[in-house]
Amino acid sequence: MKDVLSDILDTIDLKAALYFRTDFRPPFGVQVPHFERAARFHLIVQGECHVSLDDGSHVVLKPGDLVLVPNGSPHLLSSAACHVGMPLEDAFVAAGFTGQGPFVLGDGPAESGCQLVCGHFGFATGADHPLLHAVPDLLHITAAERATQPMLDDVVRLIVRRMFANEAGVAASVSRLSEVLFIEVMRAATAKTPELGRLITAVTDPHIGHALALIHNDVAAPWTVERLGSAVAMSRSRFAERFRDLVGSSPMSYVTEWRLQRGLYLLNRHKTPVKQVATQVGFQSAAAFTRAFTERFGHSPTRVARDDSAS
Numbered sequence: 001m002k003d004v005l006s007d008i009l010d011t012i013d014l015k016a017a018l019y020f021r022t023d024f025r026p027p028f029g030v031q032v033p034h035f036e037r038a039a040r041f042h043l044i045v046q047g048e049c050h051v052s053l054d055d056g057s058h059v060v061l062k063p064g065d066l067v068l069v070p071n072g073s074p075h076l077l078s079s080a081a082c083h084v085g086m087p088l089e090d091a092f093v094a095a096g097f098t099g100q101g102p103f104v105l106g107d108g109p110a111e112s113g114c115q116l117v118c119g120h121f122g123f124a125t126g127a128d129h130p131l132l133h134a135v136p137d138l139l140h141i142t143a144a145e146r147a148t149q150p151m152l153d154d155v156v157r158l159i160v161r162r163m164f165a166n167e168a169g170v171a172a173s174v175s176r177l178s179e180v181l182f183i184e185v186m187r188a189a190t191a192k193t194p195e196l197g198r199l200i201t202a203v204t205d206p207h208i209g210h211a212l213a214l215i216h217n218d219v220a221a222p223w224t225v226e227r228l229g230s231a232v233a234m235s236r237s238r239f240a241e242r243f244r245d246l247v248g249s250s251p252m253s254y255v256t257e258w259r260l261q262r263g264l265y266l267l268n269r270h271k272t273p274v275k276q277v278a279t280q281v282g283f284q285s286a287a288a289f290t291r292a293f294t295e296r297f298g299h300s301p302t303r304v305a306r307d308d309s310a311s
Contacts, residue, residue: 064143
């Protein structure tokens, strides 16, 4: 039986795409731009850093804290709440940063530096799941909160050690560790983010979690509300109500959306022919799959294959 969370993260194609470490000397301000289909994290090793979003959201990071900006939102990293930011690309040029070693900005004393480990996650274009909408635009995990989550704490420590080691293989190991970090941050945030907590509860619930595992294990099966309810020993009405309460959509809406997400994944990652994808994700015909896919994503599945072959 598939692990539901693993299947979700695999299907949305979570990838750690970029990382660097900073040595910012006050006063500093760097404006990180908007980026579609992305999540960023910033982990502070030394000093202090203000993180501000355009909507007024603001946190102050102390050593050991980390913040996740999951929706690609533009944000300011600064030494003071009111400091004006330099666009990130301009800051790279000003610092002469080439991607190797620390990203150094400013010329103050070393002991005043703000040392951050910054990472960027990408998701496949069109990839979606209620889990991604459940995370707030600015998610702050303090050092004290991190200490109560042994797995998260271990991953953070490993990332910091690898980033400061300057050894061969850093890029590959930090990328993989960063993907684990994203998962562990999701788990750690459930207590402070009700919507996210509700979805994690859904995955672990003995009835709804079992139903989700059945769907993810065999998305092409001829699922109905009655069949899913019966499989988890619940009445149709009680199952549908409980599913909606925890997942946020009806069972069949979830099944349809997940079939399309898996279809998108198969087209993108495995270059599977459209007719074969339609069968694998439970549509009666390629035409039915094409109609549903086009309505959901705004373009046909054949365009995905065409774009891939041209790239």
